[in-house]
Amino acid sequence: MARRTWLAAALLMAAGVAASAQARRVISIIPATTEMLFAMGAGDRLVAVGSYDKFPSEVDRLPRVGALLDPDVERILRLKPDLVILYGTQDELRAQLDRANVPYYSYTHRGLADITQTMRALGERVGIAREANALAARVEADLGAIRARVAGSARPKTLLVFGREPGTLRNVDASGGQGFLHDMLETAGGADVLADIHQQSVTMSTELILARAPEVIIELRYGRSDAEDPRDARAWDALPSVPAVRNKRVYILHGEEFVVPGPRVAGATERLARVLHPELRW
């Protein structure tokens, strides 16, 4: 009798695992994982997304349930998800989902290699491991191809800027020696001038910019209304001794894909490589 009870319990647990492994009602509040699910062909399993999700356009028809700072727990629970993808730092949301017995997948922004690792783990969790593996392999192959293409070229000392006060060089935020932006820059054949600073972002003083003397400056624009203002790039002219300024190698690239570590990361890396290595035929 006892054996039978244990067997029944084991079968029920196995069924539970199988149910969670085949998530059908997924909520992703993270743009990167939302993009991953669509790219794996599991977009139809999403029942809601986060406030900052913009790609692909199909997300526009899905309800929004907040984001990192303001997850709408009530709406999340009302949608009866069988998997919620949340940020690793959302302890409160995790505790609430635990109490409501809703499974979740905890995500953290890290390096470039972690993106495809996340794809595989997420695919496994949602129950589409084969599609996830194929997507991850494709992204890895594309990144590998870029790496191979720039391998023979000199690596220019590059500053990758992702924010500053418009029209001035105040509060210049740049990629430090950690994180996917740094990895993308290195993969694209640039030598990060802040590689020795083990932070994802560094707010640079004017003196630090002058001291690091980058040969190329790439500014990323990805905001809601980051309109191109030709006068804005001229702010760098205040530092004419910086080689990138002197040699007119300050580039402004627009696109959300630069800040969403998802399936478009290889395309974004190639855009970096194209401006870093115009000598190569792309």
Place this chain on the structure above:
Amino acid sequence: MPAHVDAALPPPTIRPRLAATIAGFGVLAAACCLLAPLVGSTSISLGRAFDRTIPFADNVDAQVFFVARLPRVVAAALVGSSMALAGAVFQALLRNPLASPDTLGVSAGATLGAMIVIAFHVDASVFGISAVPVAAFAGSAGALAIVYAMSVARRHGTSTTVLLLAGVALSALLGAAVRFIQILADFTDTFRSVRWMMGALDVGSYNQVVASLVPLAVAFTAIFSMTRVLDLISLGSDAAASRGVDVRRAERIGLVGASLATGAAVSLGGPIPFVGIIVPHIVRLVVGADHRLVLPGSALFGASFLILCDLVTRTAFGPVEPPVGTVTAMIGGPFFLWLLFRRAL
């Protein structure tokens, strides 16, 4: 009777002390202004920096000195001086040792102005000055207008109690509005606004420094025209009135002058905390309570204090710099607690 009837030339007894105050704090400020640009996170050759035979575009040392360091030191001097002077005026007018540019909601108004511009991507810039400082200045002026209108609305003359309470309430209200916009804004915009709120003096060019000179000149002129009046008002408005001071007019000049100085300072360096509170207190410890000494002492020592705090941020943690506001708070917070303890307030 004019408000500044007693503010003519200082009587003979104050002159030696005024000279000593200006000389003492002046030498310190001059030393800070001259020596601070020589030190930084990188080492430069002064000879090369001033070598005119090397074209400026190729002279890294000259650019470090003239583009990275000098405008920053000048900005620190102006911001520190203005905030300290404004703090001294607010403390005298409100007869409250805790009064500072933060008390009347002026800093909160500036922060809201900056936040709106950052969150709604008002990317316009004029003569190398972005919309952020302009909006910060407008926000500080708007906050003062609201608080002042409330304080004079219900009675003849300004109510310092209403000013203080309205300032505290408005600060809380504007602070809530800032947080609300932060929640709605893009994540990176929120990060930018938080960074701005911690203060930064790396202005990167002289445009913004020059733009702040006009409001600061007006504010300093207004404030220094009322040194004697502030002494009388700090004893109480009735006592001041009995000595022939037009208290309402004096309060208006003082509030507008101090707020103008705060608005210009915050738009230049962000709402750097504690400078406006602790600098006048330190100066009073040295020279006493006479505003003919406190005001010039605060203006000069405020400049030195912020230049030194910024020097710490530039050199002590390299290559990464903490915001200067964290250094002023780390020095100012414990000092203020010590002051409270010492006076057993």
